[in-house]
Amino acid sequence: MGNFLAGKVVAVTGAGRGIGRAVALAAAAEGARVVVNDYGVSIEGGEPGSEVAESVVKEIVAAGGEAVAVADDISTMAGGQRIVDTALARFGRIDGVVCVAGILRERMLFNMSEEEWDPVVATHLKGTFTVFRAASAVMRKQEGGGTLIGFTSGNHQGSVAQANYSAAKGGIISLVRSAALGLHKYGVTANAVAPVARTRMSANVPMELKEIGEPEDVAALVVYLLSERARQEKITGQVYTVAGPKIAVWAQPRELRAGYVEGAWTPERIADFLPGTVGTDPMPMLARLEEMAAAAAAKARPNA
Ligand SMILES: NC(=O)c1ccc[n+]([C@@H]2O[C@H](COP(=O)([O-])OP(=O)(O)OC[C@H]3O[C@@H](n4cnc5c(N)ncnc54)[C@H](O)[C@@H]3O)[C@@H](O)[C@H]2O)c1
Secondary structure (H helix, E strand, O other), X not given: OOOOOOOOEEXXXXXXOHHHHHHHHHHHHOOOEEEEEOOOOOOOOOOOOOHHHHHHXXXXXXXXXXXXXXXXXXXXXXXXXXXXXXXHHHHOOOOEEEEOOOOOOOEOHHHOOHHHHHHHHHHHHHHHHHHHHHHHHHHOOOOOOEEEEEEOOHHHHOOOOEHHHHHHHHHHHHXXXXXXXXXXXXXXXXXXXXXXXXXXXXXXOOOOOOOOEOHHHHHHHHXXXXXXXXXXXXXXXXXXXXXXXXXXXXXXXXXXXXXXXXXXXXXXXHHHHHHHHOOOOOOHHHHHHHHHHHHHHHOOOOOO
């Protein structure tokens, strides 16, 4: 065991499988006491069960670590609160929360039902809020502050057949930045991770992932972000991609180009002015539509 997280208490959602499991195991191996949350659902969010959370707790304990399972649904306020309450009751504090839990319900936007939209946004976006909300209320008052980590995706740039997932992942970035701003004065940092790693979820992606790694690569970055080393560097409000050997930082949103007019805008003046002066910022994903359509067709996934 290392000691990157010695003395810390960390809660991880979606920790029964895939990336969340690797994060929970790595955090425990680095000395953290861990709350292992997983609702134990299928990739679409059905058939809940407590086995996967309990089995990761057993793995941690067998390796000499300390962990406790919470099999609640993090898309509920009670679920988010229970994770934090369990950390306090069992381990006395909460230093880090890592919101990894997620589901997929893929459909073209024009065919997407409310049943496909709501649970995806609730699991990813509200499921990050419920845990951040409960944890930050404790972290702002405790000595040493804390660390909040959300999970986004490169897909926040847009997606052909996962508008629900993409919108939730974009929302998570704005939530993380808001947490970074609102909790700065309390010594609480907030960052987002956009992983690319081999799991049951990435096996489902309708395009070839040219840069991909293992859940353990993602776990190493998360452990660093949870550590004092990252806190000393004052890393907050950032979005990092980790894909196998690559780590990348995403740009902060900013205005690219501006133009001004004397007097009031009219549609006519804008039509004359905007294309040549303010212009557009070409969307990189648009250039990849054909490649994505071919990959979707090869995997028999929705694309039209
Ligand atoms: N794998 C990738 O390449 C990739 C790429 C981009 C983003 N992500 C994101 O990383 C995260 C982890 O993905 P993964 O590939 O490990 O997926 P996964 O399907 O292997 O694991 C997700 C886990 O979340 C749990 N979960 C789902 N709904 C829950 C709920 N309401 N409450 C508690 N637990 C719940 C599931 O039971 C499951 O064990 C997700 O947020 C995903 O969107 C993954």
